[in-house]
Amino acid sequence: MELTSIPGVGEKTADALQDLDDPEGALERGDVAALARASGISPGRAARIARGAIRRNYDDAGNITATPPARNIYQEALSLLQERTVTDYASQRLETLYPSAARTRIEDVRERTRTAMERDPSPAVRDALAGVEPLSEPTDLRIRDRCLATRDAETYAKAREAIPEVSVELVEDARTLSELARGYATVVVLDESFAGTDLEGDVRIEPDALDDPSSVVPERTLAFFAQNRDTLQAAARVHRQAGLDAPCDLGALESALSRLDTDGEVRGDEELDRLTDAVNDIDAAVSEAERVANDHLREAIEERDVTIEGTDLLSLVERGAGVDSLLQRELADEYDAAVAAARETLVETLGLRDTKSIARRAFGDEPTYPVEHDESVINRLRTELTAARDRRATEQKHELAADLAGMREDCEQLVERALELDVDLAIARFAADFDCTMPxxxxxxxxxxxxxxxxxxxxxxxxxxxxxxxxxxxxxxxxxxxxxxxxxxxxxxxxxxxxxxxxxxxxxxxxxxxxxxxxxxxxxxxxxxxxxxxxxxxxxxxxxxxxxxxxxxxxxxxxxxxxxxxxxxxxxxxxxxxxxxxxxxxxxxxxxxxxxxxxxxxxxxxxxxxxxxxxxxxxxxxxxxxxxxxARSTPELIVEKLADEEADEDAAFYQSLLEKF
CATH class of the missing domain: 3.40.50.300 (P-loop containing nucleotide triphosphate hydrolases)
Incomplete structure (x- = not known):
């Protein structure tokens, strides 16, 4: 379709429409909301463009409402319909209906109208429609924990265009790749030549990644569904309440959406929740473990009488020993029990599994008071837990994105049908409110x-x-x-x-x-x-x-x-x-x-x-x-009334006036 052939569409507007995913389809459907997503096109202008496309398709160049009063009647009729819509989309969509001189256009709308008049605009359906709006695309999505890498300049340019959400880096050799891996959680290498190279970090060799961007950025799919989650759930309710045939399994869709948070993160996975909580709570858990150990030691010291011979005291002083040596000599068993309690507290509080051994090294065997953790071990534990959390989150994102990606087209139809139902229900309500019939x-x-x-x-x-x-x-x-x-x-x-x-x-x-x-x-x-x-x-x-x-x-x-x-x-x-x-x-x-x-x-x-x-x-x-x-005039009626009501003399006067009519 040559966009500039549509009335009201010049080169600039055509360029804006070309940025849409399917401008021809939007024009064929009269999808005002989709057209209005083009840069610089307001909903009102989108409606005019859609009308122009419809006129062209029906070879309908006529203008039935040829005078201002006729156009005013059309606007009043349109307003009566628009007042009965729930969604802004339906109100805009109704503007593509116009009095046409083309018989085929009239008959096509009449066919839809007959179907619309049979629908039931129940309160439940209209309540569900209140949550439906056209789907929108996320903007400014940026993924900062991974990057793409290539040594080829042409591949670099293709990658930046295909997957703009992540950074793309030019690399020369394995050393620069390793440097990238230290700065990113994941590096996806687009060159097969790096296969077999021993690289540190999460470096993946995926030469075909550009063919399937969702494998690199599952967040792209998840962000779309997260942004439109409420609308999709409302559209599903509309289909159920109205008894519409859904283009997809509503139960499967709702189940998948229930696993998606509003920020595009996956929820409802116990293992991911465990790891996330562990990363978030690690500092508090370490403090609690220290408290448990020190409380244990304090109680043990308070309950025991420790006697030190003078010669032993001199010996300890001469060696420069302090309380640690005293603990080792007199309270070794109690210290071991305190440290064991600290270790178990840390493991249990964080719900650790694969990293238990690291956590236990956070409290050493050498007696100290107060008991303190080894910060380097805790940092190692934090790193391991964060990596495990991110791996689990990525796995869950890939899994959920794979489930949802196949529903994208069906979901677009789901929302479109719900919005178009609002158009039909507005017609149905108009017909019912004003006792209408098809002429x-x-x-x-x-x-x-x-x-x-x-x-x-x-x-x-x-x-x-x-x-x-x-x-x-x-x-x-x-x-x-x-x-x-x-x-x-x-x-x-x-x-x-x-x-x-x-x-x-x-x-x-x-x-x-x-x-x-x-x-x-x-x-x-x-x-x-x-x-x-x-x-x-x-x-x-x-x-x-x-x-x-x-x-x-x-x-x-x-x-x-x-x-x-x-x-x-x-x-x-x-x-x-x-x-x-x-x-x-x-x-x-x-x-x-x-x-x-x-x-x-x-x-x-x-x-x-x-x-x-x-x-x-x-x-x-x-x-x-x-x-x-x-018809007789008002003055004639008044004179006639007076002639009938007045006395004889006056009646003669009014009768003579009446004869003049």
Whole structure:
């Protein structure tokens, strides 16, 4: 895929996308989160790029929402869906849904929508989804206890690129290798020529190490799973709660993750824990062993009476002997017992096994008081324990990394399916919250039954259902506050949702496929000459663009406000005539329906939102337009009410006014 062929993707953006592991796959899937990981690309821009890729794949260059009010309807519909997501990913992913003119695109989304509407957005699933987010790669991973070594400059360059987490060193001979081994716990040699060389330290000859970086740096795999552990565990819970088929053995995955700490270290291995504790506790254990020995000696001395003859005392002084000699002569057995207790305390406290003999040498046989350890022996013990711990940790890391590495691709699918489920559940909740149904797509114009708008500033349950059907060109009349604008918004919403491939808030609906939705909202005040001319140009271009191959739905709200009423009626009559000649579908809301119909040279259908009267100052209105009926105005209803209510003389006046309508 040529990335620059996607609308909105230039050379710089294409370069950023190329740094992703699979940019083509991310674009094919519409994976907004993956695209947003590219440098300099925000989630909003990623959504636009994904939409551009989808449009290109479907050869869908059209823009159905051709006017600002139409685009506002789309944004409001999108917001209603996004409000029902749990994850940021799903909210971003929904932005790749757009009203399309391509039948194949609409049908593909409709197929997914039907499946989504059957899902159950249970609280348990949504709670589990709260812990899911797109997988992320660890950054700045550095391993400082090992290095790679080679004498070949080309291999050196390859190693630095393949395994950047560890240092790579150029060496000349075995001597320099030995020097490296003194500075690193492990040296991995990439040259087979060193095989058979007698080298000190942990030096491994592995010429094929670059083919399997995880053999050198298991931490790379472990860091990825440690960083994403919570997300993977949450995704597993989502699959269980939702009854989804998992791409991997969830039990095996959860078991492996339970052995991994948040910092990428292995946990749950008794031998590693024993060695780690021994290294950490060695100083405290030595102090405890000394205390045990000295307490033993002190108690022995306090319990015994030691008598020294004068000649013996002189002899000891002449020889320069001190308390050590006295201990050796008088308390040899007690000293041996004290040292034995110290040795056993050290061994038992640290849980030593292979290094018991070293630990026992920490306390010598020569009597001293107080009993003290040999620091050189303790340092040797510390070194041996640390090496054993590191070897065990490395073994465990290799073992766990091997288990997890094979799950990487399945885990990516696990999280992707959980995130995509959130998209489906948002659609399911939207459909349930607004009593939606899948509309039929085809025919001319539109027909809606039992439709209610979720865009109104009242609870959805309080919205009155509307039935309305239009084919061809129609004038919609009605009293003020009768719901004419709300019907246009509702029709626009149904048309937009249908072309997005989504359900609509109606009991039944049929929508003819359109290439453009031209929605013109009510203008505020009369336009000046320049704005008026610009508006006429828009309608001039509109009327000439409609064709059988390019069907357009036109919704216009009180166009008469752009200029004087008489001129407005003439202008709208002309626009409607032109649209009718091209078999367009249009609904024009106007208070001048009667004047427009009289002016037009073509029969123009007129529908009306019927007001049945006024009660307690409130209009009684049937919100569904009545076909072929010119609605009465609010003033006419008020005059009629007065004519019915007033006394004879006043009633005659109001009756005469009523006859003027």
């Amino acid at each position: 039929a797509l085809g025919g001319e114009g539109f027909a809606i039954e039992g439709a209610r708008s979720p865009l109104l500033d009242v609870p959805f349950e309080a919205v009155e259902p509307v039935d309305y059907e239009v084919t061809g060109v129609t004038l919609l009349s009605g009293v003020n506050s009768g719901g004419k604008t709300s019907i246009l918004d509702l029709v626009a919403l149904v048309v937009v949702l249908t072309h997005m491939g989504l359900p609509v808030p109606a009991e039944r609906a049929r929508v003819g496929r359109v290439a453009e939705l031209q929605y013109y909202a009510k203008t505020q005040g009369t336009l000046d000459a320049g704005a008026f001319e610009s508006t006429l140009r828009e309608f001039g271009e509109l009327t000439t663009s409609v064709s059988e191959d390019r069907p357009v739905l036109v919704l216009v709200d009180e166009l008469e406000s752009i200029t004087e009423p008489g001129a407005s009626a003439n202008i709208m009559a002309g626009i409607l005539e032109a649209l009718a000649d091209r078999d367009a579908t249009a609904v024009f809301v106007s208070h001048l329906a009667s004047e427009i119909r009289e002016t037009a040279a073509t029969d123009i259908a007129v529908d009306g939102i019927a007001a049945e009267g006024i009660e307690d100052g409130e209009l009684l209105v049937d919100r569904s337009p009545v076909k072929g009926q010119l």
